[in-house]
Amino acid sequence: MSAGTLEKKTANPGPLGLLGFGMTTVLLNLHNAGIIELSIVIVAMGLVLGGGAQIIAGLSELRLGNTFGGTAFSAYGLFWWSLCIIWIKPFQEVIAGPDEIAMGFYLLLWGVFTLFMFFGALAHNNATRVVFLSLAILFFLLSLGDFTGNHDIKVIAGYEGILCGLSAVYSALGQIVNGELKKQIIPL
Numbered sequence: 001m002s003a004g005t006l007e008k009k010t011a012n013p014g015p016l017g018l019l020g021f022g023m024t025t026v027l028l029n030l031h032n033a034g035i036i037e038l039s040i041v042i043v044a045m046g047l048v049l050g051g052g053a054q055i056i057a058g059l060s061e062l063r064l065g066n067t068f069g070g071t072a073f074s075a076y077g078l079f080w081w082s083l084c085i086i087w088i089k090p091f092q093e094v095i096a097g098p099d100e101i102a103m104g105f106y107l108l109l110w111g112v113f114t115l116f117m118f119f120g121a122l123a124h125n126n127a128t129r130v131v132f133l134s135l136a137i138l139f140f141l142l143s144l145g146d147f148t149g150n151h152d153i154k155v156i157a158g159y160e161g162i163l164c165g166l167s168a169v170y171s172a173l174g175q176i177v178n179g180e181l182k183k184q185i186i187p188l
Helices: 014-032 040-063 067-088 100-121 126-148 151-181
Strands: none
Touching: 014 040, 014 067, 014 126, 014 151, 040 067, 067 100, 100 126, 126 151
């Protein structure tokens, strides 16, 4: 390569998506665990980082030909947007807000989707497997909490969700550090 030519490098959109997912998941589950109140802080994070960043990462993954990453990040980004719409209730004058049974089914469907994504994650590193398995468990616990109306299950889900979110942040930071230093410093 000549001195005036720049080598084109393809960036990895995965860490952006994982950070969007992980940080937002930690924040929401601090609420589920009863540590903080549901507030605009969580809604804003859900719309911008949980939704926006993951959708950008998902579309970037699809452009790179990564069906798994593209589907995961895009779908979970749209999950955050749909959840924020449920919380904000912009159509409340014409459509009733959800009851616990409706939310239970909403979360159950996401749990089933995530379980199948976990099977796809078996082709990836251990950190990715932990993220998807812990997320599937989180969705099923939250769904169970809504179906039963048992607040204690939601609190347990909150603590499990904090671990899930932290596992995604760990994976993102590992990919960034390992990629920048071009060697495995953080085991994934």
